[in-house]
Amino acid sequence: MNHAIYLLIMFGVTYIIRVLPLTAVRKKIKNRYISSFLAYIPYTVLGAMTFPAIFYSVENGTAAAAGAAAALAAAFFGRGLCTVAACASAAVYIVMLIAG
Amino acid sequence: MKKTLFIAGLTDGIPIAAGYFAVSFSFGIAAVAAGLAPLEALIISMTNLTSAGQFAAIGIISGGGSYIEMALSQLVINLRYSLMGLSLSQKLDSSFSRLHSLLLGHAVTDEIFAVAMSRPKKIRPLYFLGLTALPYIGWSAGTAAGAFLGALLPDALRSALSVSLYGMFIAIIVPAAKKERPILIVTAAAIAISCIIRYVPAFSFISSGFSIIICAVAASAIGACLFPADEDEQNGQGAEKQI
Structure with a gap:
């Protein structure tokens, strides 16, 4: 598989998705089922991308789990994007240092 | 100006x-x-x-x-x-x-x-x-x-x-799921499907890219049928923080 073609497809699809509605459509989506479907997409995509993949994102499984737990806890207590990401990283780092 | x-x-x-x-x-x-x-x-x-x-x-x-x-x-x-x-x-x-x-x-x-x-x-x-x-x-x-x-x-x-990218994803999901029960249920459904595809050997032929597509489309469709949003809400949702 050619990497350049992958890159072209990524750019082409993403560009059209973003720019087409902004330039062509100036009306609101009326169908509540379609609009709800679209509204849920970010969360279902991110949920499916994160779990269970996060547990395999680091070679050390314990460290990965600690990172996931730290992120969930920080997010649950209302921390912002950067803080939650930093907590996940810190947890992974600490466990990996302990594990040597 | x-x-x-x-x-x-x-x-x-x-x-x-x-x-x-x-x-x-x-x-x-x-x-x-x-x-x-x-x-x-x-x-x-x-x-x-x-x-x-x-x-x-x-x-x-x-x-x-x-x-x-x-x-x-x-x-x-x-x-x-x-x-x-x-x-x-x-x-x-x-x-x-x-x-x-x-x-x-x-x-x-x-x-x-x-x-x-x-x-x-x-x-x-x-x-x-x-x-x-x-x-x-x-x-x-x-x-x-x-x-x-x-x-x-x-x-x-x-x-x-x-791991920080995943951390950011979690930071987007959790507050929304805490605030709105439909998002919690729909996201949980997507994660459940994702785990099934990952761990059930019969589905091992499904690649990671297609798995995300299947999970997102199926769970969002379930959500749209069970919890269709009201007219006024539809703009705010999905616009939560995320890249």
Whole structure:
């Protein structure tokens, strides 16, 4: 598989998705089922991308789990994007240092 | 007047740019770890400006997925931008021409969309250009730094940074799921399907890219049937913080 073609497809699809509605459509989506479907997409995509993949994102499984737990806890207590990401990283780092 | 508009946009973009640098740094590391050249990682960031889609893409590239899988995954993962584009189109100033949309529209991300929508005034092209400039630079520079310099970092630090992208995803899901039960249920359904596909041997033929598509479409469709949003709510949802 050619990497350049992958890159072209990524750019082409993403560009059209973003720019087409902004330039062509100036009306609101009326169908509540379609609009709800679209509204849920970010969360279902991110949920499916994160779990269970996060547990395999680091070679050390314990460290990965600690990172996931730290992120969930920080997010649950209302921390912002950067803080939650930093907590996940810190947890992974600490466990990996302990594990040597 | 024109200058201040541009500077107002720049100022609003600073916090977004800082966050993007950190996250795209880990994207650069992950892309190189998946077997891409550092320059390819940089090109991807400069031409896509989206975390979830790019992140899924490096999995597909390293797994040798088909071009159709790539196109479909980008379509599904980034489909939300169409929804944002629709809402944003209602808020554009009349000075925002079609040409402006063609040139600037590609910079619509979750954060940029959220900030633009929270601005009390109509969106003018110069403001939008200012708003997107620093986040774009931050996203590209962070990717380059991670891709070219990531290999110099010790193992523990590299692993720690590579998990930060997932941390950001969790930071987006959890507050929304806490606030709205339908989002909690729908996201849980997507995760459950994702785990089934991952762990049930009968589904092992499904690649990671298609798995995300299946989970997202199935769970969102269930959500749309069980909890269709009311007319007024539909613009706010999906516009939560996320790249």
